[in-house]
Amino acid sequence: MVTFLSGGTGTPKLLAGADAVFLPEATTVVGNTGDDVVLGGHLVCPDVDTVLFLDGGVLDRETWWGIDTDTAETHDELHRLAERAGLAGGPRYLPDSAQTGGREIGRWRRFSGVAEFMHIGDRDRAVHVTRTSLLDEGHSLTEVTATLADAFGLDRTLVPMSDDPVATLIHTPDGVQHFQEWWVANGGDPAIERVEFRGREEATTTPAVDAALSEPVVIGPSNPVTSIGPMRAVSGFESALERTPVVAVSPFVGEEVFSGPAGTLMTATGYEASTAGVADAYPFADAFVLDEDDPTTLDRPTVRTDTRIDDDADAERVARAVDEALEVVA
Numbered sequence: 001m002v003t004f005l006s007g008g009t010g011t012p013k014l015l016a017g018a019d020a021v022f023l024p025e026a027t028t029v030v031g032n033t034g035d036d037v038v039l040g041g042h043l044v045c046p047d048v049d050t051v052l053f054l055d056g057g058v059l060d061r062e063t064w065w066g067i068d069t070d071t072a073e074t075h076d077e078l079h080r081l082a083e084r085a086g087l088a089g090g091p092r093y094l095p096d097s098a099q100t101g102g103r104e105i106g107r108w109r110r111f112s113g114v115a116e117f118m119h120i121g122d123r124d125r126a127v128h129v130t131r132t133s134l135l136d137e138g139h140s141l142t143e144v145t146a147t148l149a150d151a152f153g154l155d156r157t158l159v160p161m162s163d164d165p166v167a168t169l170i171h172t173p174d175g176v177q178h179f180q181e182w183w184v185a186n187g188g189d190p191a192i193e194r195v196e197f198r199g200r201e202e203a204t205t206t207p208a209v210d211a212a213l214s215e216p217v218v219i220g221p222s223n224p225v226t227s228i229g230p231m232r233a234v235s236g237f238e239s240a241l242e243r244t245p246v247v248a249v250s251p252f253v254g255e256e257v258f259s260g261p262a263g264t265l266m267t268a269t270g271y272e273a274s275t276a277g278v279a280d281a282y283p284f285a286d287a288f289v290l291d292e293d294d295p296t297t298l299d300r301p302t303v304r305t306d307t308r309i310d311d312d313a314d315a316e317r318v319a320r321a322v323d324e325a326l327e328v329v330a
Helices: 010-015 046-055 073-085 096-100 122-136 141-151 179-185 207-212 229-233 237-242 262-268 275-281 312-329
Strands: 002-006 027-031 037-039 042-044 157-160 167-172 175-178 194-198 217-219 246-249 287-291 302-305
Touching: 002 010, 002 046, 010 046, 010 312, 027 046, 027 207, 042 122, 046 122, 046 141, 046 157, 073 122, 122 141, 141 157, 157 207, 167 179, 175 179, 194 229, 194 262, 229 237, 246 312, 262 275, 275 287, 287 312, 302 312
Parallel strands: 002 027, 002 217, 027 157, 217 246, 246 287, 287 302
Antiparallel strands: 037 042, 167 175, 167 194
């Protein structure tokens, strides 16, 4: 049994070629929910859904977001309607009183659906409608995720990091922005003053997460701050990582990041934007998988390979290096 911590695109790309190394039936994926937003009344779980769609065989693997060949009639009509009505586009936060009132899935991540700022396909939207409706019926996010996983025919077990809402918020000179506003709507602007995981004090792990973290853990080449950070912020999560073997794949080659805002976020949160910084951010990691061209020397066991993942064959190669590292620390 092995557990992967997944957020963004780094770990899903690794999972795409991992089946030959780690049997799906013996694999659990814990998905980050710090990026989740309530958009137009529907809970969108981007990092959970990337794994859901990947393992369900429908992921758009050009964007690593949404469903392949999905239409977007509802999304397009929302924008046409807003333009005709003279309504400004998003991101449009709901009032403060609505952020934590009503549904408990809020926690300062609720946006109006007027001219929605995130592109949501039609089939993709059906998942969010179903998820939110099942939550409204009284099911937990863990239970709802399991139901959706069954619908998509997953062999891997997929669980959210918590049933409690945690919101990744970016504090900037222009005010506080939800991560999706900062990254999707504003392209990573303005500058970051600090990162907050709002709701962390109340959030706890679930029995499903506790069981997953009792097994050896793999952290793929995901963003250490906004993909893995929200999980570590949940009460009990990091202490569990300290008690189990953990192997991490660096999303850097030296000081060069493969993709996304990881470098900017590492610097903003006090870490060096490098593999050495990742090692500092992961004191609980027992071993690392590094690129063969990475000049970094760490004080923990390392296995080296070409860590760039452009296709499933690349992913399988990195997964084999992960397996080798797990054997070292088992």
